[in-house]
Structure formats: C-alpha cells, structure tokens
Amino acid sequence: MTQQDDQRFPAVEIEDADLVYTLTDEAPMLATHSLLPIVEGFTRAADVSVARADISLAGRIMAAFGHASDDLARLGTLTQSESATIIKLPNISASVPQLKKAIAELQAEGIEVPDYPESPSTDAEREVRAAYDAVKGSAVNPVLREGNSDRRAPIAVKAYARSHPHSMGEWSPQSRTRVAMMSSGDFRHNEASTIVPHDGTVQIRLRPADGSDTVVLRETLPVTAGEVLDATYMSVRELDAFLTEQVAAASAEEVLLSVHLKATMMKVSDPLIFGRAVRAVLPATFSSFGEVLEEADLRPEDGLASILAGLDGLADGERIRASIASELSQGPGIAMVDSDNGITNLHVPSDVIIDASMPAMIRSGGKMWDAQGQMADTLAVIPDSSYAGVYEAVVEDCKANGALDPATMGSVPNVGLMARKAEEYGSHDKTFLVPAAGTVEIVVLDGTGLPAGTVLLSHEVEAGDIWRACQTQDAPVRDWVRLAVTRARASGAPAVFWLDPTRGHDRVLTSLVGAYLTQEDIEDLDIRILDPVAATRLSLERARQGQDTISVTGNVLRDYNTDLFPILELGTSAKMLSVVPLMNGGGLYETGAGGSAPKHVRQLLHDNYLRWDSLGEFLALAEALRHVALVTGKTRAAVMADALDAATTTLLKENRSPGRRLGTIDNRGSHAWLAQYWAAELAAQEADADLAARFAPVATLFQTVGETIQAELAAVQRQTVEIGGYYHPNDELTEAVMRPSATLNAIIDML
Known part of the structure; x- marks a missing residue:
C-alpha cells in the first residue's frame, strides 16, 4: 500500500511529512490497510500531512538490493530532527528461517534478490551475507530508537482492565514449575x-x-x-553441561522442558545458544549424524523444524528422522508452541521469544502445553543468569501468594535505557x-x-x-536518568533503578546514575537503586497492594518488563502507551507487541477474521498528534488528539475492541467504531468551531449508517481469502480484504 498508488491522498515524502506512519509485517500490517485510510482522512481536516514508510522485512530486503527505497535509512536520518514524529508498529525481528522464507517469496514474485549464503566463500557471497545480516534480527529498532523509552498503561486502559479483569491461571505452592539458569560461565558472570x-x-x-x-x-x-x-x-563447555543437566532434571521431575531465549533481537548469540539446546535434547542423533547434517546445511541453530524439513533429500534422512523421534519419545516432554500440529518449543527459534513466552506461562499458572494438548508444570530454561532471576522471583512469588489480581493490582511502568x-x-x-x-x-x-x-x-x-x-554512550545514560526523574515527579510513584552489583556493566552504571542524580532536582522523590531480583520483589509486593512502581531499566530488561507486567496486569502488552522522546527533540511512538501476530494472519486467511487489536495504534496516534501540534503550531492536531483519546475511552467502555471468536467484532469493526466515536467527539468539542462544523455531518452520517457498516464487515467472516503473500502481500488484494465495507469507504473517501 504505497501512498503514490493511493489516489485519495497526495503523495507525501517522508522528509516533508508532519507525521510518518510505518508499514510493517504480519497482523499489524494487515490492520494498517484498514486503519491508515481512516487516519489520513481525519487528519487532513487538521492540515496534518501523513507519509508512509515501508520498514517491513520484505521492504528491507528489497531496499538492500536496490528494488525499493531504503525507508528505514531515511527514517534513521529523520530521527535526528526535532520535528520528527514517527508512529512505529511492531515488525518482524527476523530469524534466519523467517529471512529465508521472505527471500523465497520475493523470488517467486519475480523480484531478483539473491539466496542467503549460510557459509559464504567468495567476496560476492560475503557481500550478500553482510547485506542480509544488516536486515535480519532487530534491524529496525536500533535505527529508530534515538531516544529512551517511556512505557505505561494509560488511565482509560487501566480502568478498563480493573473493571473487566482478564482470566488468570491458578498457582499452587505445590507447583513444580521453576526457572533454571547458569551459576557460572555465562554472560553475567564473565x-x-x-x-x-x-x-x-x-x-x-x-x-x-x-x-x-x-x-x-x-x-x-x-x-x-x-x-x-x-x-x-558464554562458555560453550559450561553451557552444554548446564543444558544436559536440565534435560535430565526435566525427565526426573516429570515436568515439561522449555527453553526461553530471544533469537530475534539477539540475532547472533541466542540462535547459537538455541542450537546447543537442540543438541542437548538430541545428543545421540548429533553424535551419529552431526557431520551428515552439517554437510547438508541443516543447522540446529535454525530449529528442529528446519532439520526435519530438510531430511527428505538425504540418503540417511529416514534414519535421522527415526533417531530424532526416538530421542524425543524417550526424553522429557517438550513444551509445545502448537500441540495440534506437533510444533515444539525447539522447532523454530523465533517461535519462543522469552519476553512473551515467560509472562504467558506465568499468567497460565506456571504451565505450558504438552504434546497431548494439556497444561503442565514446566522447567523454564533461561541459560544466561543476567535477567533470569527476575522471572524466578515472579514464579516464587506466585507460588507463595497465588496469582496476581488484575482487578486490584498496581502498575509497573518502565523507563528504559535504549538510545543509540x-x-x-x-x-x-x-x-x-x-x-x-x-x-x-x-x-x-x-x-x-x-x-x-x-x-x-x-x-x-x-x-x-x-x-x-x-x-x-554517555548522553543516553544522562537522558535516561533525567527521564526517570521526570516520570517520578509526574506520577508520584517510586522510581527504582534495576542494577545488579554482581555485573561489571551495572556496577559502572550505578556510579554514573548516582553522579547524574546529583544534577537533578530529586527533593521529595522516592528514587532507589536495587538489584533486579530485589526490585522485582518490591514491585510485586507493591502491585499486590494496588500501588505503582516505576521500573528504570537497561535495554533488555526494558523489553522484558514491558511485556511481563502488562501481560499480568492488562492481559497484553499491546495496550501500553509507548513513547520514545528522541534525544534531538522529535518523538517516536510505538504501538505494542506482535508476538501472536502470525496466528492472527492465519485466522484472517482461513476465516476472514482479524483478531489483532489496534488499541496501541490509537494511543500512539493521539500522542503523536500532540507532538505534531507542538512542533508545527498546527493546533488542530491537538484537538484531534483529545477527541481521539475520548473516542478510545468510549470504545473501551462500550466494549468495541476485537473479540476472540468468529461472529464478534474484529479489527476492521473496531476501526469503524473508532471512526464513528472520533467523528462524534470532533463534532461535539468546542475548542475549534470550524472543525466541529466540518465533522457534524460526518457524525450524523455515522449514526445513520453505523449498523449498516458493521453488518457489511460481519458479512465477510467465515470465508477464506487471499492476500498474495505473507511477507510481501499484494496491495490490491490486501486492500480489498481489509476494507470490505463500501459504506465506510465512501465516508472516508468523502473526507
């Protein structure tokens, strides 16, 4: 969906726009095809220009080989501007298997991109490999995050969560679930x-x-x-010994074995660790057939699914398959990602991302799915001990005190060090x-x-x-300390720096934080420095009492905490407001998490129903519009923002978010309700009479045809649809699927 191809709105270059909206991957990308036309229609009334920037995995691949504009690089330059206002949706942090699938899809479409060279041996292959290495993993976030992170639950979202608490699994003191981590030889200790x-x-x-x-x-x-x-x-010798011990322990304790890493963001180290875990579960197979697998380029780092898929062409393929099946049947039960289809925790490295998988396990009472589709206690293996203690502390707290109560618990917002x-x-x-x-x-x-x-x-x-x-770098640390003080003063909650005195980095950072706090006005503020385990325990104790505690953390803990606590508190991290005040004065507004996005895509294709919740986009857009008003002087943008926040509040109160089952409102229906409520708020507001007059007939029209719109959207459910690709879908097909209401389209086009 390129702006140049959309005749409703004039093309706006990224560098000239008041607001840049990113086109990403999977479910968020699909939702954008429905929501962005609404956004563009409404914001035109405030004279706010909107540009689109393609930072999807496919877009990045095409840009790397000259088939598309390098929008990510352009956005990276834009982050240095004080007027930058960017809305960033979740994107794929591509693992090698995902990267290869995207490459194959582009090649099938006739786009000439080279194969991914696993073992480059020529200068040309090394050049191609370098280009792909710049694309895979978390290629987007390091470029755009030229500021530190401020993530918190908006008041309306928190109120809704308390009045409509999500389900939580029961915890028992007899639970056998536990966390295992290395006690030496890992990144933390070295x-x-x-x-x-x-x-x-x-x-x-x-x-x-x-x-x-x-x-x-x-x-x-x-x-x-x-x-x-x-x-x-990380010592591979000590890692292998540790993993072997955990496989044996899971068998002896009769619990599921699960491995929790981040092979997407930590795109070099964690795939290697993941591969050692696969080897630890299948020692006999790799002892007998390791060289054969290596010669066939079937690497444990790519996961068990990749190995199994590549066996058909091998002379020893059936013997290897039988060996794998035998070891899996004789070893501990492996936690499942998809028990219906036999997809284990070790099948695909990007399927199990620690900051999503561990909170989901904790929310489910410390249980994961087994091969029979039943929930069972789990040995959660997190090899590096740098942050594993945080999850261990939550597990132990839940064993002692039971599940947290979303109806009463406090919040743990985050100020995260991530710039540069x-x-x-x-x-x-x-x-x-x-x-x-x-x-x-x-x-x-x-x-x-x-x-x-x-x-x-x-x-x-x-x-x-x-x-x-x-x-x-030093400047981000200073900015991080300053942002923590700002949030502590604005909220009145304690701000706790999570710093581990047993780690080299954290010891140094503690001295810097202490020095930079002396340069801030912290009188009457409660600011503390605690190790992550102590900070977790304090935050949980206060949360159980309904009190808020700001976690001030480094980059990885920022990622972990902004999934862990929101998933327990709100049911999802996608409902958090995520603001990145850029260090040069601009603003980056992030819109939630994409961990379940692949499942949403599959459901759309099978049932023409998209469960993705765009609440994060609504929240981010309102904050972004306020920033546009601030840096451009276009005051109507602020009026738009206030009306959008009010509309979002109404949407939550009226329960117009996507449902969990076919026949209920899906993503597109939620967008239609938002447009109706937004128009009503703009018509009713008194800050800008011209804007109210412009939207009064729109609001009336929505009231007249609102039921017709919802009926048109509901009528397309329970149908299979085609969008022309997973990583690089066809724009026209996707537009048709995501905008099936002629009545709604006519209203938006009228704007």
Whole structure:
C-alpha cells in the first residue's frame, strides 16, 4: 500500500511529512490497510500531512538490493530532527528461517534478490551475507530508537482492565514449575566493563593459544568519550553441561522442558545458544549424524523444524528422522508452541521469544502445553543468569501468594535505557563464535586518551565460546536518568533503578546514575537503586497492594518488563502507551507487541477474521498528534488528539475492541467504531468551531449508517481469502480484504 498508488491522498515524502506512519509485517500490517485510510482522512481536516514508510522485512530486503527505497535509512536520518514524529508498529525481528522464507517469496514474485549464503566463500557471497545480516534480527529498532523509552498503561486502559479483569491461571505452592539458569560461565558472570576516557578507535582481536597469527574479529570500532564499554562471553563447555543437566532434571521431575531465549533481537548469540539446546535434547542423533547434517546445511541453530524439513533429500534422512523421534519419545516432554500440529518449543527459534513466552506461562499458572494438548508444570530454561532471576522471583512469588489480581493490582511502568543501540541490543556486530582457544582482547588503536596497544578488556576463551562486546554512550545514560526523574515527579510513584552489583556493566552504571542524580532536582522523590531480583520483589509486593512502581531499566530488561507486567496486569502488552522522546527533540511512538501476530494472519486467511487489536495504534496516534501540534503550531492536531483519546475511552467502555471468536467484532469493526466515536467527539468539542462544523455531518452520517457498516464487515467472516503473500502481500488484494465495507469507504473517501 504505497501512498503514490493511493489516489485519495497526495503523495507525501517522508522528509516533508508532519507525521510518518510505518508499514510493517504480519497482523499489524494487515490492520494498517484498514486503519491508515481512516487516519489520513481525519487528519487532513487538521492540515496534518501523513507519509508512509515501508520498514517491513520484505521492504528491507528489497531496499538492500536496490528494488525499493531504503525507508528505514531515511527514517534513521529523520530521527535526528526535532520535528520528527514517527508512529512505529511492531515488525518482524527476523530469524534466519523467517529471512529465508521472505527471500523465497520475493523470488517467486519475480523480484531478483539473491539466496542467503549460510557459509559464504567468495567476496560476492560475503557481500550478500553482510547485506542480509544488516536486515535480519532487530534491524529496525536500533535505527529508530534515538531516544529512551517511556512505557505505561494509560488511565482509560487501566480502568478498563480493573473493571473487566482478564482470566488468570491458578498457582499452587505445590507447583513444580521453576526457572533454571547458569551459576557460572555465562554472560553475567564473565562480564567486564570500563569507561572510555576520550573519543577514539579500538580493535577486537583473538590471540590464539597455539601461537598462530592473531585473528582480527573487528578491524575498527569507534568509541566515544564517557561511554561504557563491556565485554563478556558464554562458555560453550559450561553451557552444554548446564543444558544436559536440565534435560535430565526435566525427565526426573516429570515436568515439561522449555527453553526461553530471544533469537530475534539477539540475532547472533541466542540462535547459537538455541542450537546447543537442540543438541542437548538430541545428543545421540548429533553424535551419529552431526557431520551428515552439517554437510547438508541443516543447522540446529535454525530449529528442529528446519532439520526435519530438510531430511527428505538425504540418503540417511529416514534414519535421522527415526533417531530424532526416538530421542524425543524417550526424553522429557517438550513444551509445545502448537500441540495440534506437533510444533515444539525447539522447532523454530523465533517461535519462543522469552519476553512473551515467560509472562504467558506465568499468567497460565506456571504451565505450558504438552504434546497431548494439556497444561503442565514446566522447567523454564533461561541459560544466561543476567535477567533470569527476575522471572524466578515472579514464579516464587506466585507460588507463595497465588496469582496476581488484575482487578486490584498496581502498575509497573518502565523507563528504559535504549538510545543509540545501548547495551546488549547493540552487540550484534560485536558478537563472535570464537574460532580457536586463546585470548579475545579489545585493544586501543588510536585516541581514547590511552597509548595505542593498550588492552581495555580481555578474556581467556575456548573454541566455540560466544564472545560479545556492548557499548552504552554517555548522553543516553544522562537522558535516561533525567527521564526517570521526570516520570517520578509526574506520577508520584517510586522510581527504582534495576542494577545488579554482581555485573561489571551495572556496577559502572550505578556510579554514573548516582553522579547524574546529583544534577537533578530529586527533593521529595522516592528514587532507589536495587538489584533486579530485589526490585522485582518490591514491585510485586507493591502491585499486590494496588500501588505503582516505576521500573528504570537497561535495554533488555526494558523489553522484558514491558511485556511481563502488562501481560499480568492488562492481559497484553499491546495496550501500553509507548513513547520514545528522541534525544534531538522529535518523538517516536510505538504501538505494542506482535508476538501472536502470525496466528492472527492465519485466522484472517482461513476465516476472514482479524483478531489483532489496534488499541496501541490509537494511543500512539493521539500522542503523536500532540507532538505534531507542538512542533508545527498546527493546533488542530491537538484537538484531534483529545477527541481521539475520548473516542478510545468510549470504545473501551462500550466494549468495541476485537473479540476472540468468529461472529464478534474484529479489527476492521473496531476501526469503524473508532471512526464513528472520533467523528462524534470532533463534532461535539468546542475548542475549534470550524472543525466541529466540518465533522457534524460526518457524525450524523455515522449514526445513520453505523449498523449498516458493521453488518457489511460481519458479512465477510467465515470465508477464506487471499492476500498474495505473507511477507510481501499484494496491495490490491490486501486492500480489498481489509476494507470490505463500501459504506465506510465512501465516508472516508468523502473526507
């Protein structure tokens, strides 16, 4: 759905627009085909120009090979402008299997993009691999998040959750569910950290233990004055021992085995860890057939589904399949992603994302699905102990005190440090599978205020270890502290910095936070620094008493907390208001989570019913319009925002959000109700008489034909539909599916 192809609205370039709306993937993308025409129609009345930016996985692939505009890069430049106002919907953080499927789909459409080279051996293949490596994983967020995160539940959403509490599974003190994490040898225990004195350049290299030539892992790495530079590694020897222990423990304790990682955002390290987990569950198979699988490019890092799909063409394929089936039947039960179709926790690395899978398990009383479609206690394996203790603390709290009550519990909003690829999420281009035993070093090349050749950080490693470096610049840290103080003062709630004194990075950050707090007005504010486990326990204790506690966290914990607590509190993280005040004055407004989006797409194709809830888009749009009014002086945008918030409140009160079953309101029906309520609010408001007069007849028309619109939308349900692709759907087909009400379309086109 390109703006140039849409004749209702003139094309607006990204750089010239008042507001940029991103086109992404899966269910959010489908919803955009329905909602964005409404947004464009209404905002024209406020003289707000809207541009569309394609940052979908398919769009990024096409841009990488010259078949489309690089909208992500253009948005990255725009984030440096004080007038930037960007609405960012959830997008795929592509794993390698997803990337390959998208490539195949584009190739089938006749778009000439190369295959993904697993093991590049030529300069041309290495160039292609580098282009795809820039696309896969979380390629979008590091570019756009030029500010820190402020996520919280809006008042209307919180009120609705309390009056309409979602279901929660029961917890028992006898629950056998627990969390397992490494006690040594992981990223947390091996972390070392330093502060860079001045701007400069460093190099990452490996000095092999056998005395052979130094291996340069990263030729040059720019560093900035005052930034926190970290290095750490995970011992594959200790990881394998740990995983083997957990497989045995799950069998002995008769609980399901589940592995919780983030192979999408942590696109180098976590797929490797995931692959070791697959090996740990199938040791005999890999002992007997490991070389055969490797030669066939069937990698455990890509998941069990990828291996099984590739066996048909192998001479030993049936023997390998039988070996896998035998080991799975004799080992512990594996938690299921889709028990009806035999999809386990180990089938696809991107199917089980820790920040969605762990809260869902906790909400379900500590249970996950088994192969028979029954709920069962689970051994949740989270190898790296950096943040696993947070989930362990919640599990233990629920065992002791029972499930949290959404009708009474308080909130845990978040202020997250994420600007400029802070911390682990900026580690991808500095993460390496160690090729040989030796010493990995970060060495000064020039600048930094230190002599060339100075070793800043180093680790003794073994072949197969996973080593990584992270950077956190000083300006984002200062901005993070300032934002935490601002939120504490605005809300009156305690603000707790979640910092672990046993981690190298957090020890350094604690000293910086202490120093920067002295530069802020914190009189009468309750601001604390606690380790993550203690902070979790405090937040849960206060939440059970109906009290709010701001979690002030680093980048990964920001991601985890803004799913964990909202899923328990609101039933979903998609209902959170997510604001990113950009450091140069602009605003990025994020719209929720996409963890269940693939299921929504399948339901649309099978039943012409889209369950995706666009509430996050409604909330983000209102805040974005206020920012437009602030930076452009277009005051009508603020009137639009206030009316939209009022309409959203009415939508929640009247229960016009998408239902869970066929025959109820779906995503498109919810959009139609929002348009009706928004028009009514604009007609009734008194701040802008011209705007009220313009929308009065629209509101009247909606009242007259509202039932007709809903009937037209309901009539298309229970039909199969075709959109022409999963990653790169056909615009015309998708538009037809997502805008099936001729009556609604006529009203919007009239605007």
